[in-house]
Amino acid sequence: MQTVMTKNFDYGEKEINYLKNVDTVLGAAMTQMGKVERIIIPDLFAALVHAIVGQLISAKAVQTIWARMQEKLGVITPQNIAVQTALEIQSCGITMKKATCILNIAQTIEQGLLDLQELYELSDAQVIQKLSSLQGIGPWTAEMMLINCMERPDVVSWGDMAIRRGMMKLYHLDTLTKQQFEEYRRVYSPYGSVASIYLWSISFR
CATH class of the missing domain: 1.10.340.30 (Hypothetical protein; domain 2)
Structure with a gap:
């Protein structure tokens, strides 16, 4: 059986350090978790x-x-x-x-x-x-x-329940409005995709 080729989403110190600097709460979680790999399909x-x-x-x-x-x-x-x-x-x-x-x-x-x-x-x-x-x-x-797939750097999906759940867990929120979500998304920019990778991980912990 020939399987579909995969690789890890490509990111490193630059994106990690940027997010840690702009958001100390996310930064603390990132430090605790270490580098989280996200398998993608090119x-x-x-x-x-x-x-x-x-x-x-x-x-x-x-x-x-x-x-x-x-x-x-x-x-x-x-x-x-x-x-x-x-x-x-x-x-x-x-x-x-x-x-x-x-x-x-x-x-x-x-x-x-x-x-x-x-x-x-x-x-x-x-x-x-x-x-x-x-x-x-x-x-x-x-x-x-x-x-x-495309490894675009700045994507945080409101439509993704796990990402929303990750945000709520991270910031200890009972609810999350679209406005709050947008505020966080703007903070993460231009490296929202890396933030998403961590939020996914947080939501399943």
Whole structure:
């Protein structure tokens, strides 16, 4: 079985020191935790499929389904997925809605109607807009692509429940308003993605 290539999100002392200086509460947590690695998928199509699989389910369930997909369907490429049926994709343990969405995107790419490589030339907002125009993909999935594939440096997703939970735990909040979230996000900028990596970790501790 050929597995999808992965790597760690690339960041170092510069980002860590910046965040520690601008936010002492986050900084203290970062010091205590040490460097947190975030595994990402550099391939745009495989990462997009992975993000769709990950909608509204636990990280553990994603791992199981992802392994099963690679076992059953082979390499996660547009060519390979486009020739499957939605039923075959669904049988890996996802909903028919997600299976159809994945199949449609693979076929759209195969027909030359969508070039994911063009995303690299777009701003974060444009990537979100372009991906959200595809059926079954919303802002959260697009933001996960920005972090977990494209390694964009400044993404903190309001739509990600684990990130919000991490913020609430970190700052001892019972609730979190969009306004509070935006204030923290601005503090983390331009290294919001590294803050997100730590907030994810904090939310699961």
